[in-house]
Amino acid sequence: MLKLFNTLSGEKEEFNSIEKGKVRFYSCGPTVYNHAHIGNLTAYTFADTLKRYLKFKGYEVRHIFNFTDVGHLTDDEVNQADSGEDKMLRAAIKEKKSPLEIAEFYIDLFFEDAKKMNFQKAQFYPRATAHVPQMIDLIETLIKKGLAYESNGNVFYDVEKFKNYGKLSGKKVEELKHGARLEKHPDKKHAYDFALWLKAPKEHILKWESPWSLGYPGWHIECSAMSMEYLGETLDIHTGAEDNIFPHHENEIAQSEGATGQTFARFWLHLRHLLVNGEKMSKSKGNFYILRDIIKKGYDPMVFRLLILSSHYRSNINFTWDGMEQAQKNLEKISRLIESLKEIKGKEIQSEKQKDLNLDKVQAGFVEAMDDDINTPKALSVVFELITKVNQIIAEEGLSSTDTKELLSFWNKINKVLGLELIEKKKEQIPAEIIDLANQRKKAREEKDFEKADKLRDKILQQGFVVEDESAGFVVMKK
Ligand SMILES: [Zn+2]
Numbered sequence: 001m002l003k004l005f006n007t008l009s010g011e012k013e014e015f016n017s018i019e020k021g022k023v024r025f026y027s028c029g030p031t032v033y034n035h036a037h038i039g040n041l042t043a044y045t046f047a048d049t050l051k052r053y054l055k056f057k058g059y060e061v062r063h064i065f066n067f068t069d070v071g072h073l074t075d076d077e078v079n080q081a082d083s084g085e086d087k088m089l090r091a092a093i094k095e096k097k098s099p100l101e102i103a104e105f106y107i108d109l110f111f112e113d114a115k116k117m118n119f120q121k122a123q124f125y126p127r128a129t130a131h132v133p134q135m136i137d138l139i140e141t142l143i144k145k146g147l148a149y150e151s152n153g154n155v156f157y158d159v160e161k162f163k164n165y166g167k168l169s170g171k172k173v174e175e176l177k178h179g180a181r182l183e184k185h186p187d188k189k190h191a192y193d194f195a196l197w198l199k200a201p202k203e204h205i206l207k208w209e210s211p212w213s214l215g216y217p218g219w220h221i222e223c224s225a226m227s228m229e230y231l232g233e234t235l236d237i238h239t240g241a242e243d244n245i246f247p248h249h250e251n252e253i254a255q256s257e258g259a260t261g262q263t264f265a266r267f268w269l270h271l272r273h274l275l276v277n278g279e280k281m282s283k284s285k286g287n288f289y290i291l292r293d294i295i296k297k298g299y300d301p302m303v304f305r306l307l308i309l310s311s312h313y314r315s316n317i318n319f320t321w322d323g324m325e326q327a328q329k330n331l332e333k334i335s336r337l338i339e340s341l342k343e344i345k346g347k348e349i350q351s352e353k354q355k356d357l358n359l360d361k362v363q364a365g366f367v368e369a370m371d372d373d374i375n376t377p378k379a380l381s382v383v384f385e386l387i388t389k390v391n392q393i394i395a396e397e398g399l400s401s402t403d404t405k406e407l408l409s410f411w412n413k414i415n416k417v418l419g420l421e422l423i424e425k426k427k428e429q430i431p432a433e434i435i436d437l438a439n440q441r442k443k444a445r446e447e448k449d450f451e452k453a454d455k456l457r458d459k460i461l462q463q464g465f466v467v468e469d470e471s472a473g474f475v476v477m478k479k
Contacts, residue, residue: 136208
């Protein structure tokens with residue numbers, strides 16, 4: 001029986017879906033104005049692992065993952081996202097590109113990272129800019145229901161009118177009233193009301209016609225409109241990072257439930273912040289990383305995936321280079337065993353005698369851990385116990401061909417959940433001629449023949465590989 005910790009109730013609850021055998025699953029995706037940092041990737045890895053496990057349990061999962069490509073505003077936790085600076089606009093000015101070019105660029109990078117992290121594809125990746133009419137419809141409904149008001153071309157949600165406001169975050173309207181940091185928009189009735197639609201100032205590039213003004217939607221309305229468009233009025237699962245709980249998810253509930261009168265999401269799952277060396281990640285502290293930084297240090301992205309899985313999603317996953325080193329060793333341990341199983345399978349029989357591997361029991365242990373609110377560290381410990389046992393058998397008496405085959409199919413089954421691409425397999429994907437070109441390039445660089453080095457880099461690129469330099473030499477990756 002799968003139990004998931006629901007932020008809404010503050011308890012682990014038995015999971016079942018509205019429609020038998022099908023799960024309607026929504027994840028808040030990135031605002032595409034920058035690289036996804038490793039904290040974002042941790043949240044997406046959790047969503048991916050949860051999705052994989054639901055499939056393992058026999059569910060058909062309809063997963064929607066959005067891209068926020070219309071400027072949502074910084075300082076949103078302070079200002080309910082309606083008086084801060086526009087992140088997309090800021091990036092556009094800095095990079096001298098249009099906001100849509102910026103979005104396109106970072107969406108491509110997101111998909112590159114997603115591939116490297118071995119994320120299974122979502123059913124659909126809706127973009128906010130393609131769903132403005134749906135947002136306008138939703139806002140009109142909220143105005144009709146008396147939950148939102150228009151003021152000088154802007155539309156705000158009247159928080160006091162929604163009686164369940166605060167049910168996810170536990171924040172009371174009373175407390176919000178005294179929130180000293182709330183800045184009041186001149187057209188708002190109350191500082192804690194939040195924007196559904198804003199009249200665009202002249203410098204705003206992305207703007208749309210609406211019944212209220214030439215303007216643009218607030219951030220929160222996007223997710224309500226897009227999730228309901230693809231999944232209906234009630235979702236089974238909504239995931240995000242813990243800093244999405246307030247105001248973003250609280251406001252999604254107010255908008256969606258206010259408009260439909262139905263429960264918006266039955267299960268709200270939130271991942272705790274990723275820490276770096278025990279501290280919150282921030283650019284100013286110099287502990288801010290993206291996936292490329294990890295690859296440049298010589299680690300395979302799968303090592304990072306294993307590091308994430310080694311902690312529970314509701315504990316603060318702590319990223320350290322020592323932790324990565326340990327994860328690397330663990331991934332190698334799995335890889336080595338699978339490699340030797342494949343070798344044994346291809347050769348004559350090592351041993352006639354079948355061993356008592358008890359794979360059913362091992363699988364039951366794995367399922368028990370995952371059923372308990374996706375306890376990946378516990379599930380991994382079950383896998384590592386088995387690895388130790390099998391290594392011992394191979395060393396002492398040898399493995400029978402039946403056992404070998406069973407072990408390999410067992411691994412394939414549970415790895416559909418873990419989503420690890422093993423190291424050896426990846427190495428095979430880089431052909432020797434590419435490595436040879438990369439070596440020639442290294443030599444050219446050492447001889448300071450940069451023209452030749454650049455030509456070789458292009459040649460490698462043409463064949464679908466990227467070479468990146470690092471102090472110890474280079475890394476070659478699939479593009
Ligand atoms: Zn969202």
